[in-house]
Amino acid sequence: MGIVSRKEREKEEMRQLILGAALKLFREKGYDGVSIRNIAEAIEYSPATIYLYYKDKSEIFFALQYEAAAVKRDHIMPVVEIENPWERLVEFGRRYIDFGMKHPDLYDLLFITLTPMESMENQECWKLGIATHSFFVETVQACVDARYFKSTDTETIAYTLWCHAHGLVSLFVRERMRMYPEEKREELARKSFAMIVKMAENL
Amino acid sequence: MGIVSRKEREKEEMRQLILGAALKLFREKGYDGVSIRNIAEAIEYSPATIYLYYKDKSEIFFALQYEAAAVKRDHIMPVVEIENPWERLVEFGRRYIDFGMKHPDLYDLLFITLTPMESMENQECWKLGIATHSFFVETVQACVDARYFKSTDTETIAYTLWCHAHGLVSLFVRERMRMYPEEKREELARKSFAMIVKMAENL
DNA sequence: AAAGATAATGAACAGTGTTTAGTAAATGCA
DNA sequence: TGCATTTACTAAACACTGTTCATTATCTTT
Numbered sequence: 499m500g501i502v503s504r505k506e507r508e509k510e511e512m513r514q515l516i517l518g519a520a521l522k523l524f525r526e527k528g529y530d531g532v533s534i535r536n537i538a539e540a541i542e543y544s545p546a547t548i549y550l551y552y553k554d555k556s557e558i559f560f561a562l563q564y565e566a567a568a569v570k571r572d573h574i575m576p577v578v579e580i581e582n583p584w585e586r587l588v589e590f591g592r593r594y595i596d597f598g599m600k601h602p603d604l605y606d607l608l609f610i611t612l613t614p615m616e617s618m619e620n621q622e623c624w625k626l627g628i629a630t631h632s633f634f635v636e637t638v639q640a641c642v643d644a645r646y647f648k649s650t651d652t653e654t655i656a657y658t659l660w661c662h663a664h665g666l667v668s669l670f671v672r673e674r675m676r677m678y679p680e681e682k683r684e685e686l687a688r689k690s691f692a693m694i695v696k697m698a699e700n701l
Numbered sequence: 702m703g704i705v706s707r708k709e710r711e712k713e714e715m716r717q718l719i720l721g722a723a724l725k726l727f728r729e730k731g732y733d734g735v736s737i738r739n740i741a742e743a744i745e746y747s748p749a750t751i752y753l754y755y756k757d758k759s760e761i762f763f764a765l766q767y768e769a770a771a772v773k774r775d776h777i778m779p780v781v782e783i784e785n786p787w788e789r790l791v792e793f794g795r796r797y798i799d800f801g802m803k804h805p806d807l808y809d810l811l812f813i814t815l816t817p818m819e820s821m822e823n824q825e826c827w828k829l830g831i832a833t834h835s836f837f838v839e840t841v842q843a844c845v846d847a848r849y850f851k852s853t854d855t856e857t858i859a860y861t862l863w864c865h866a867h868g869l870v871s872l873f874v875r876e877r878m879r880m881y882p883e884e885k886r887e888e889l890a891r892k893s894f895a896m897i898v899k900m901a902e903n904l
Numbered sequence: 905a906a907a908g909a910t911a912a913t914g915a916a917c918a919g920t921g922t923t924t925a926g927t928a929a930a931t932g933c934a
Numbered sequence: 935t936g937c938a939t940t941t942a943c944t945a946a947a948c949a950c951t952g953t954t955c956a957t958t959a960t961c962t963t964t
Contacts, residue, residue, distance in 0.1 A: 528815065530733055533951060544913045546954080555952065609877055610813065612731070628880060654892040658865065658900075661893060664877075665868025674812055674867075677831060689854070690861040697861075697900040708941085736920060747944045749923080758921065 513551050515541050517565070520558050525603040529559060529611060559607075560623060566604035567626040573597040574630060583640035588695055590634060591663055595691060598667030599684075606671055609664060634660070647701045655701065662694045716754050718744050720768070723761050728806045732762060732814065762810075763826060769807035770829040776800040777833060786843035791898055793837060794866055798894060801870030802887070809874055812867060837863070850904045858904065865897045 519540040523532040534555055538545040552558045574593045580586040598605040608627070638656040641647060649655060666687055669675055675683050722743040726735040737758055741748040755761045777796045783789040801808040811830070841859040844850060852858060869890055872878055878886050 534953080535951080545952085546914080547912055549953070550911070610871070610875055612875060631880060649896070651892070651896075654889065654896055657889055658893040658896045661868035661872065661897075662861065662865045663868070664872055665864035665866070668813070668871055669864065669867055672813055672815060677834060686857065686860055689857040690864060693852070693854075693857055693861045693904075694864075697904060700903060701896075701900060737922080738920080748921085749944055749946095750942080752922070753942075 509551070513561075516548060516551055516558065517561055521562055521565070524562065524607075563607050564623040564626065566601070566607045567623050567630075569601065569604055570597050570608065571626060571630055573600075575633075578633075583637055583644055584646050587637045587641055587659075590637060591659065591695070592691065594663050595667055595687065598663075599670065599687070602671040605667055610668055610671065647698075649701055655698075659694070659698065662690075666690060712754070716764075719751060719754055719761065720764055724765055724768070727765065727810075762814075766810050767826040767829065769804070769810045770826050770833075772804065772807055773800050773811065774829060774833055776803075778836075781836075786840055786847055787849045790840045790844055790862075793840060794862065794898070795894065797866050798870055798890065801866075802873065802890070805874040808870055813871055813874065850901070852904055858901075862897070862901065865893075869893060 516537060519537050520532070523536055523540060527536075534548050535545050537558075538548055548558075552561070574590060574597060577586050577589045577593060580589055635652065635656045638659070639652045642650050642652050642655070647655060670683065670687065675686075678686060719740060722740050723735070726739055726743065730739075737751050738748050740761075741751055751761075755764070777793060777800060780789050780792045780796060783792055838855065838859045841862070842855045845853050845855050845858070850858060873886065873890065878889075881889060
């Protein structure tokens with residue numbers, strides 16, 4: 499273990515230090531509410547130092563987006579163990595929504611925040627998201643193959659279910675449920691999930 | 702028509718001038734992409750003049766949010782003429798989605814952008830939104846009363862349908878459909894709307 | 905210990921939202 | 935009409951922002 503490897507390790511530690519501080523601050527104040535100077539202050543370095551590890555603010559954002567995608571994967575992926583495709587699909591939906599409710603900031607990062615155009619090239623993150631999405635579509639396909647639905651339009655079924663789940667979470671995350679009393683919102687979300695499952699049963 | 706009324710008229714014209722320029726710029730560059738200086742330059746006044754008509758940038762945002770709510774109302778409200786509640790509900794949904802697709806910037810303003818807390822007190826806008834939402838819920842209630850559904854849980858039915866429509870539009874607006882080729886996205890949205898209508902039929 | 909590479913920073917640039925002090929023009933009143 | 939007052943406007947400043955760069959300090963190699 500030479501000096502170069504120690505240097506690399508230290509460099510990686512510094513990147514994690516920056517990312518950790520950034521995530522904490524982004525959670526509290528949102529992407530636009532946090533400045534490079536804030537992050538620098540949190541880790542007790544000068545603002546210019548940040549630029550030695552990340553080329554600009556958006557690159558910090560993308561690094562976090564990647565981590566968010568990983569958290570989401572870990573939150574949802576246990577469902578691969580479920581062999582029955584219908585049960586797997588329902589549990590996938592439940593966990594997708596649960597992830598969004600438990601990590602609104604990460605969900606926001608992944609599915610709501612408008613990202614600069616470079617995000618396309620951010621292959622690491624994109625690949626992770628595509629993988630989870632593909633698994634979801636494959637599960638729907640498995641349901642179709644097993645004749646769980648009358649319809650055989652896998653793509654539209656998957657998209658429709660995703661629309662519901664995403665709509666549910668994002669109305670929550672972006673606080674568009676103020677017409678419902680706070681303590682009823684989660685219950686309403688649960689009931690709605692149960693309802694879409696019932697609707698999907700005779701789809 | 703005295704001098705005071707002319708002054709009031711001129712004041713209102715100035716406010717409209719600011720709002721018009723702001724909307725145009727917000728559409729092009731988004732809320733955060735536009736500065737007070739940009740708006741001032743567009744109307745050929747100094748930045749400080751803006752503050753004589755709006756107390757800060759967020760107040761311009763709220764004024765636009767109100768106008769967006771009015772556009773949405775005008776886009777959707779023709780459905781009050783439809784007497785059959787089920788047909789009225791379906792057409793409401795179609796027009797809601799159509800509004801979102803045609804005016805992504807306004808939809809964003811109304812349902813996605815994180816608004817400061819004062820938005821609660823922005824009663825004008827809030828009232829308009831609540832009115833349209835209430836009309837939607839009442840239409841669902843009319844369907845329930847007319848035994849169009851097996852379920853009688855009006856609140857959950859309304860919320861579930863809203864989740865789907867909002868999810869559909871906001872995935873579109875915030876560009877989370879890159880895994881589908883561009884030319885197929887609208888078709889997919891149409892198919893999904895047809896599917897949720899079918900699902901709702903035997904709800 | 906000297907030379908070279910690396911890490912960190914202070915200061916600056918151009919931008920932001922917002923406030924204030926001051927000017928110039930329009931108005932009300934004598 | 936002439937003068938005082940109100941109104942409309944703005945230049946300049948303040949405290950921020952993301953980002954860059956010349957300079958300094960530290961660590962590594964010879």
